[in-house]
Amino acid sequence: MKCDICSSEGIHIRRVTRTYGQGEDLLVIENIPIISCPHCGESYLTASTLHEIERIKRNRKSLAIARFVEVANFG
Numbered sequence: 001m002k003c004d005i006c007s008s009e010g011i012h013i014r015r016v017t018r019t020y021g022q023g024e025d026l027l028v029i030e031n032i033p034i035i036s037c038p039h040c041g042e043s044y045l046t047a048s049t050l051h052e053i054e055r056i057k058r059n060r061k062s063l064a065i066a067r068f069v070e071v072a073n074f075g
């Protein structure tokens with residue numbers, strides 16, 4: 001794969017977790033691939049990744065798994 005920005009070979013793909021929205025609209029998407037180029041130093045998402053994120057956001061009710069956080073009451 002080549003870098004979209006400087007066309008150099010040897011890009012790296014990192015997987016990151018990103019959070020969208022807040023409060024009850026909070027959506028966490030894990031394993032989003034981010035292209036990282038050691039030549040020009042850019043990090044970016046591909047168009048298809050952005051498209052997929054939009055799709056996940058639109059279909060969050062069916063695609064997202066609700067995870068609950070344990071809350072302890074001290075005292």
Ligand SMILES: [Zn+2]
Binds near residue numbers: 005007008038
């Ligand atoms: Zn580059």
